[in-house]
Amino acid sequence: MITTTLYGNYMRIDIYHPRASVLCILLMGTLAAQAQAENMETILDIHHILGYLAALFLITVFVMMFYNRLFYFKEKDVTKETQRLNAQLGLIMDANRMKAWTYDMDKRLYKVLTEHGTKEIEYAPIDFSQSYDREDFEEMRKLIFDIRDGKTLSGTLLVKSAPLKDHAEGQRIYEINISILRHDKNGRPKTLLGTQCDITEEQKRTENTRKLMLRYHTVFESSLVDMVFYDANGILTELNDKAMETFGVTSRQAILDQKVRIWDVPSYREIDIHAIDAPMHFSSITDISKVKETDERIPQILTKGKIYYEADLSAVRDKNQKLLGVITAGRSITDMVESNHHQKEAAALLEKQTKAIQNYIEDINYSLKISHVRLMHYHPEKHELDILSDPNHIEYSLSQIRAMSMIDPEDRAKAYRMLLQMDKRHKGDFSETLHTIFKDKEGRDIYLNFRIMPIYNQDGEVSYYLGMCRDDTEVTHTEIRLKKETAKAQEAEQVKSTFLLNMSYELRTPLNAVIGFAELFGTEHNEEDEPIFAEEIKKNTNTLLKLINDILFLSRLDAKMIEYNYLETDFALLFEGWCYMGWSNLSPCVKTVIENPYNKLLVKIDPQNLAMVIQKLCIYSGLTTTEGTVRAKYEYRRGELMITIEDTGEGMDAENLEKAFDRFVHEEGKKSKGTGLDLPIVKELVEQMNGTIELQSEQGKGSTFFVSVPCEMINFEKKRSS
Template sequence: MNKQKDSIFFSKLMNAANMGWWKADLTTSNYECSEYVSELLGLDDSGIISFEDFNKRILKEEQRPTTVHSFSERQTSEVVYLLDTVKGAVWVRSKVCFQETDKEGHTNVYGIAELQEAPNMTSAYQALQHSERILHNIYKHLPVGIELYNKDGILIDLNDKELEMFHLDKKEDLLGLNIFKNPMFPEEMKERLRRNEDADFTFRYDFSKIGSYYKNSKKEGTIDLVTKVTTLYDDEGNPINYLLINADKTETTIAYNKIQEFEEFFELVGDYAKVGYAHLNLLTGEGYAQKSWYRNIGEADGTPLSDIFGIYRHLHPDDRNCMAQFFEDARNGLTAKLSKEVRVLRDNGEYTWTHVNLLVRKYTPQDKIIELISINYDITELKKTEEMLVKARDKAEASDRLKSAFLANMSHEIRTPLNAIVGFSALLATTENMAEKELCNSLISHNNELLLNLINDVLDLSKLESGHLELHPNWFNLAELLDESVAEYTRQLPAGVELQTHYPEQGFLVELDRLRIKQILNNFLSNALKNTTSGYVEVFYEIDSSYVRIGVRDTGRGIPQNMLEKIFERFEKVDSFTQGAGLGLSICKSIVDKMNGRIWADSQLGIGTTFMVELPCLVTPIDA
């Protein structure tokens, strides 16, 4: 044959075979089609159709939808289209044969198109029938019960095993039942089904409780079911069916329930004793832990163990470093166990204590196994008890020391004024000089006052210790009370010291215990006058809507900074040679604490000291 005859022959052959050729010009995005394809698509004599227009003819496609780049390098070699043609909707198989690029860089792709009644319809139908028969046999003879419901919960099918399990003669006895009205189906599972949530659960099916839901030949007895509930969806993701798979697992369920009971019991014991358990493969990060184990180390339940072991983000930095070193050594086979008390940071910013025990149970890194067992338990209460015992011991020891110090101080402080009283009383009896008698009387009176004050301090201290000190608040003029104390101490002023007052312009009434306020102020004044040899001592107060501040400022020798806190403790004195038992400020602090206030001192050596109390109280101004 010559070329022309060949062309005519192959054209007739392709037409008779319902085939044609096409050329895709990637530069112009157009197809050039043979006569057969042009007639099929209804093209003009040029046989030209754009990629875009051709894509509009596609009604369905076995591969992904075609785009204007269908014949780029990404195009599949063969695809079947359902095309809109002059003959109506027909199936066409299109196949790429080869590709050419000319000297100017234009690329053309060549292929053939074949008309089909349908894409392998006969073989596909036969295969579908065969698959359906296999699926039917599986469905019918599967050794578990299957129930199929529509989206409204209506039973539309079930298999033979389901009939056998529930003692039914034919499926028609159950079709049409609504699962949401099933008295045996757990309410929780119904809710999950409505939310299209998958679920697995075990329950005991009691035939005596079926009632009128359906009729069966078995009126009594139970079976233990393991049931899986799942939702089926269409291609667009819409729920269309509910599928239930039931397995009669009476023996398995009993064993499973025993395991569950044991786990619950173990959890209960763990929660009660605050003991937690976990195991982990250090190399894979796989493992399990109890809730109490997570809680003991400050982690959220369910956190992956691989995010905890070796990291321990909630531990104190010192403890975390120690744990990290253990895990590094455990991976290298250098250690096998650790027992340590660690501090755990909680959400409230406080630390609790947990005792951690770690044990490498199996070390076979060649098999990718380093099995680690962890048992921890909360020892916070134990630590608190231990701390309380230490404090109690220290307090007992301190109490013993204080008792000795108290006796020593009291012996000295009582003896001093008592000796003076006895001595000057004897001298008073023998002297005839009036001036000496007056001096003796004055010294005796002064030492009587010192001894009385000392005894009063001891009594107040005793009341505070036993908790019997009572407060009796009442309204009084604060300035008048301060002036009263100032007047009492004016006669005790050392030479060269001035006693001053500084009050707000307006007077105020306050509701406080008048006697205890005066006691505090007298202590402040007494201390100031003992330690001030020149300058002044000033009494002042400040008023707020809900509290009052009362203070005494002096220009005395001052208090060292390291003594500012200690001076409010018993028997503490800046100068051990200064007269007094060192109880006054301690008593003042106890009184202020009982009033829910605060007491403090500011001082600089050589410049002076200020003692202040701040007390919450009711305040009202005095009308001028």
């Protein structure tokens, strides 16, 4: 259009060309007449020649100035006219949300007319493609190539814009029509014209209408009350399964074909449906048998006798308040009325049920806004998950990567499998509870339950997925706690059984020895052996007594019955004595070393229980060391008393090291050291004093115990280094 306008204006300029030619001929004729009047001998001298040249130069300048002004004013007029027409075209296209562009087949360039129609902007194909979705742009190029190859003369297609990062409305949708604007001299397409219309809002309205109809049919068909719809002419056009059940209708289509009007219902005969401006409530008593006698359409209804019925009528109008139809929500109250309940109770129940129906309808909308349940959509073609706060508002739109980042790593595999199935448009429902990275107000991990179902298009293919996202945190954490408590109970039962089994064995061993040696006194024996029998009985009795004392003490520890009395104690004064008491039965081949760096260390500790810890560790090191060295040392550092007991005895391997503090556990293939309760008692005592104990050991090289007990230092005096 723009090129045609410019060409027409330049054609009008050619009208002035003959007039300039006539002027030049008149000037040349005048010069010729003058030459005839003069002497022919002097006409070609130097003076005349210079005069001719000057005249010719002036004529040339005059003609050039004339054409310059002529072209200038005409070009100005043409430019103004072109700008005016382009501006009008821009306004028209902008009002219709349209854009126009051309494609030069030879130069492979796109030219886009600006919004105001003032100029054209050239784009290379790669720059032009940035405005559109990649796949859709490829379809557009394919159409252009089909037009170029003569396969088609024009075409129309829907194209999405490129994803907009900072645009709240997301991608735009355009309807683009491509046709031939000009041909070359061989009749092949030279320039293509593309008109682009933004139909995003129309598409959204269509989608919203479809969703609204889906919700309407879902509520209509799944309602617990009778739902009946009459059109603007009062003709029955739809009823749900519950209404068919109430009135005994076996064929929906058969009753609809009867064209039953709302005024055919006795209780609705006086209603002016065009005057309904608020919900109307009706209660009626209808004798179906009598009505059948006067209306031949009633045989479609199999219900007999009287029916007590109540209903709410509401008018359905468009935004211009034009009546679209009337919807009734009702129910049969025949069984209620015919029951033997008191009339007042029946009326109260009726009011309660009616209110429940109204509350039910209100709660559906309210729950979608404030509850922990959210609707969700997943679109396989966009790979996006939309979370909706209500059916018409998208609260969050998440890409797959963003959605996966919100899932705890342990559940990402489950989430990925679910997304992969939806991307493949799996025809089936999904239900999965996923562990997220979010925390609730109590600091607990949030678990979300997803229940998803596919929505099919008219071809029976999956269009998208609709589902609900529910906060399942409370239920999941209850299940987790139940599993943990069950595991603890099973573990406690196992520990109890093992403890009783080991304790039975440990008690029987010395007890059997006592009984055995005692029975020897009643048999034939040498009197010289009696001291040996008595000594064995005494030794095993002491072992049994120590074992029972340890069991009782450990039971008191488990029951938290041990009292801890923290007193100001000179630990430096008592440490060596406690160590030597533990080493009282040490082998003569073992050297003892005690490192006491303080003359005085006054700390606030429980001396009785801490002494038991040190003595039992020294006893254990003495039992495992037959030669070499046992060493004890301590140090006070930053509010903690750090005690080390080490030996160069047998040591233990890695497997036995893990079970060192277990009860009644002995190293396999080795003679038992003590009762098997010394180290468990030490560990429990240290932990109840808020301390820690660690054991390092290596087979054949010895063991080292590290005990750390928190305490308050009152005073100290360190020894001087020699």
